[in-house]
Amino acid sequence: xxxxxxxxxxxxxxxxxxxxxxxxxxxxxxxxxxxxxxxxxxxxxxxxxxxxxxxxxxxxxxxxxxxxxxxxxxxxxxxxxxxxxxxxxxxxxxxxxxxxxxxxxxxxxxxxxxxxxxxxxxxxxxxxxxxxxxxxxxxxxxxxxxxxxxxxxxxxxxxxxxxxxxxxxxxxxxxxxxxxxxxxxxxxxxxxxxxxxxxxxxxxxxxxxxxxxxxxxxxxxxxxxxxxxxxxxxxxxxxxxxxxxxxxxxxxxxxxxxxxxxxxxxxxxxxxxxxx
Amino acid sequence: xxxxxxxxxxxxxxxxxxxxxxxxxxxxxxxxxxxxxxxxxxxxxxxxxxxxxxxxxxxxxxxxxxxxxxxxxxxxxxxxxxxxxxxxxxxxxxxxxxxxxxxxxxxxxxxxxxxxxxxxxxxxxxxxxxxxxxxxxxxxxxxxxxxxxxxxxxxxxxxxxxxxxxxxxxxxxxxxxxxxxxxxxxxxxxxxxxxxxxxxxxxxxxxxxxxxxxxxxxxxxxxxxxxxxxxxxxxxxxxxxxxxxxxxxxxxxxxxxxxxxxxxxxxxxxxxxxxxxxxxxxxxxxxxxxxxxxxxxxxxxxxxxxxxxxxxxxxxxxxxxxxxxxxxxxxxxxxxxxxxxxxxxxxxxxx
Numbered sequence: 299x300x301x302x303x304x305x306x307x308x309x310x311x312x313x314x315x316x317x318x319x320x321x322x323x324x325x326x327x328x329x330x331x332x333x334x335x336x337x338x339x340x341x342x343x344x345x346x347x348x349x350x351x352x353x354x355x356x357x358x359x360x361x362x363x364x365x366x367x368x369x370x371x372x373x374x375x376x377x378x379x380x381x382x383x384x385x386x387x388x389x390x391x392x393x394x395x396x397x398x399x400x401x402x403x404x405x406x407x408x409x410x411x412x413x414x415x416x417x418x419x420x421x422x423x424x425x426x427x428x429x430x431x432x433x434x435x436x437x438x439x440x441x442x443x444x445x446x447x448x449x450x451x452x453x454x455x456x457x458x459x460x461x462x463x464x465x466x467x468x469x470x471x472x473x474x475x476x477x478x479x480x481x482x483x484x485x486x487x488x489x490x491x492x493x494x495x496x497x498x499x500x501x502x503x504x505x506x507x508x509x510x511x512x513x514x515x516x517x518x519x520x521x522x523x524x525x526x527x528x529x530x531x532x533x534x535x536x537x538x539x540x541x542x543x544x545x546x547x548x549x550x551x552x553x554x555x556x557x558x559x560x561x562x563x564x565x566x567x568x569x570x571x572x573x574x
Numbered sequence: 575x576x577x578x579x580x581x582x583x584x585x586x587x588x589x590x591x592x593x594x595x596x597x598x599x600x601x602x603x604x605x606x607x608x609x610x611x612x613x614x615x616x617x618x619x620x621x622x623x624x625x626x627x628x629x630x631x632x633x634x635x636x637x638x639x640x641x642x643x644x645x646x647x648x649x650x651x652x653x654x655x656x657x658x659x660x661x662x663x664x665x666x667x668x669x670x671x672x673x674x675x676x677x678x679x680x681x682x683x684x685x686x687x688x689x690x691x692x693x694x695x696x697x698x699x700x701x702x703x704x705x706x707x708x709x710x711x712x713x714x715x716x717x718x719x720x721x722x723x724x725x726x727x728x729x730x731x732x733x734x735x736x737x738x739x740x741x742x743x744x745x746x747x748x749x750x751x752x753x754x755x756x757x758x759x760x761x762x763x764x765x766x767x768x769x770x771x772x773x774x775x776x777x778x779x780x781x782x783x784x785x786x787x788x789x790x791x792x793x794x795x796x797x798x799x800x801x802x803x804x805x806x807x808x809x810x811x812x813x814x815x816x817x818x819x820x821x822x823x824x825x826x827x828x829x830x831x832x833x834x835x836x837x838x839x840x841x842x843x844x845x846x847x848x849x850x851x852x853x854x855x856x857x858x859x860x861x862x863x864x865x866x867x868x869x870x871x872x873x874x875x876x877x878x879x880x881x882x883x884x885x886x887x888x889x890x891x892x893x894x895x896x897x898x899x900x901x902x903x904x905x906x907x908x909x910x911x912x913x914x915x916x917x918x919x920x921x922x923x924x925x
Contacts, residue, residue: 422736425761487907494903498896507762509702509773509884511892512693514641516609523609526602530595536679536906537591567609 304362305420311355312376316410318348319383323403330400333467338396345399349383352410356380363420368436369427371564375413377436378560379406381444385485389448393481397471401451409447412561431503438495443556445489446528450553452482453546479541482549490528497521516567520559527552589659597653604649608640654690657683678905681898689895692888700886701770706798708780708878715883719750720768727879729777735834740774742879759881769885776880779818781841781859781872788867798878805868813863813870816842820875822856829856841872 325341328334356377359367367373386402389395456478462468473481500518505511512518531548534540587593611632612619620629620638636643661683668676705713705722712723725743732738739760746767747754757765759774766772780798784791785805797803803813819831822840829842838858845853845865857863863870 422732422734422738425737425739428739429762487903491903491907494899498900501896505889506764509764509771509775509882511889514608514613519605519609523602523605526598526605530598532906533591533595563609 301362304358308355308358311351315348315352319407323407326400326403366433372413372416372418377440378443379410381440382406382447385444385448401454426507435499438492442489442492445485446553446556449482449485449549453549456546516563520563524555594656604646611637657687675909678902681902685895685898689892692892695888696886703883706880721747742774771884773882775882777877780878782874784871786869810848812846814844
């Protein structure tokens with residue numbers, strides 16, 4: 299198979315993944331709103347299938363492009379969505395918590411939808427991007443952003459949980475608020491650990507490529523802002539027992555910062571990361 | 575001493591988590607402002623973009639240079655003091671507890687202190703300078719006893735004419751001891767020598783320029799893009815080398831280079847007399863630019879390299895800080911709590 303054939307195959311698989319994530323998001327919503335158990339099971343299956351196709355699409359693009367698919371807006375957006383989907387599946391298995399999909403699947407769909415609007419052209423890498431640190435830096439970002447995406451979904455669910463009332467379905471399908479709070483904390487701590495890795499590996503790479511490990515570039519600065527927000531969340535939570543609504547809002551604001559760091563900074567603020 | 579004396583109160587405040595959080599919020603807010611407002615621009619930029627009043631406010635409170643402004647440095651210094659006091663106070667508590675996980679937050683604070691100290695010392699004592707030239711030239715590294723000779727410079731192009739790599743072959747010599755060492759600087763692979771790091775930073779074009787007065791050659795020199803040539807015998811006249819087009823074409827969007835090959839090399843220039851612009855054109859290489867009694871001819875174009883030289887003796891300290899933070903976090907999250915979420919009775923006011 300030629301590179302072009304791989305890229306064509308990726309194109310098809312990407313479209314299938316987008317459609318499947320959308321279908322899963324709708325079914326998760328039906329599951330939660332209409333309380334249809336079957337819709338939930340089907341949503342879980344479709345989401346898992348979408349993830350599998352999405353993974354295959356990324357691998358195919360990597361083969362077609364001859365490198366890891368981490369180097370432009372399209373590639374990082376689709377990888378970002380993949381990271382959230384991966385973290386969701388891990389958390390869903392660990393905590394046996396399917397309803398989280400109602401809040402995470404739409405986020406995955408929006409981000410992969412954003413990817414669909416970007417140029418999918420494969421370009422040769424500029425010299426600054428030809429580094430092994432690219433793979434480490436971006437793959438840690440995918441896990442970090444993925445975990446924060448899950449924390450965002452859990453926190454949104456936490457904020458809505460009070461309004462949902464209590465019945466047999468909710469008791470069976472939704473963890474209580476204390477557990478939701480704990481899951482959100484677990485996701486944030488995983489994301490924070492990886493965000494720190496993102497910043498450290500980015501600094502090492504920047505030192506090699508630009509001579510300075512920190513130059514207050516807007517992307518660096520917004521990563522720091524995001525780090526500070528989650529650091530505050532973890533601080534007040536670990537030391538002062540801050541939980542519940544306030545913690546949930548922190549996780550939501552943190553994820554807004556994550557999205558701005560990725561999309562907003564690249565779109566509106568010029569800097570040395572502008573090629574990303 | 576009275577526990578409620580003003581000194582005691584200030585002491586408690588300085589190591590309190592409340593102060594730490596307030597400082598983090600202020601630093602984050604300053605970072606947001608510093609990223610949204612373009613930094614270190616000339617005053618006219620702020621007037622053009624924010625109006626007279628906005629520019630006055632931005633410049634008055636230092637929002638045009640947030641990260642070097644006194645109040646930002648003060649906030650960072652206070653955060654360091656807060657972290658240092660907290661770390662000192664926590665040290666003994668942690669020794670008593672004897673649990674590995676309890677050292678997580680302490681290590682994280684120490685790591686942040688090392689990182690900030692390494693960065694601040696690096697800003698204060700590091701050397702950063704640039705030099706540019708073409709193969710065969712030797713330049714002094716400003717502020718040191720070293721010189722750099724550019725042995726060769728090469729741009730590797732792919733089939734589609736995009737750049738694969740920029741490579742500069744360099745020889746650095748110590749003018750005091752006479753020692754010298756040669757090496758290669760590429761993008762993402764700096765040349766480290768004598769405690770310095772040399773980076774292949776950028777490139778552009780240079781041309782040999784012949785300067786004739788009344789038909790007699792006065793001088794011939796190498797002029798890089800962006801440089802100004804002023805004839806010694808007529809300082810009122812200035813020739814600015816604006817841009818170089820290896821394969822010139824004029825399109826709807828203005829002058830462009832169709833490729834990186836030297837198929838139709840042209841140079842744009844600006845001529846000033848007594849500070850006034852008298853000509854601005856694009857000429858083919860080898861063609862004359864006339865400004866009586868002078869004639870200028872651009873020829874023999876070649877790429878030049880821009881080399882960035884850095885010496886940061888405190889980089890290791892910042893690296894140690896970063897590593898310490900990385901080690902500390904798994905301790906914080908996965909070894910620390912008895913109950914998940916960190917509720918192990920450490921809910922005190924201190925960090």
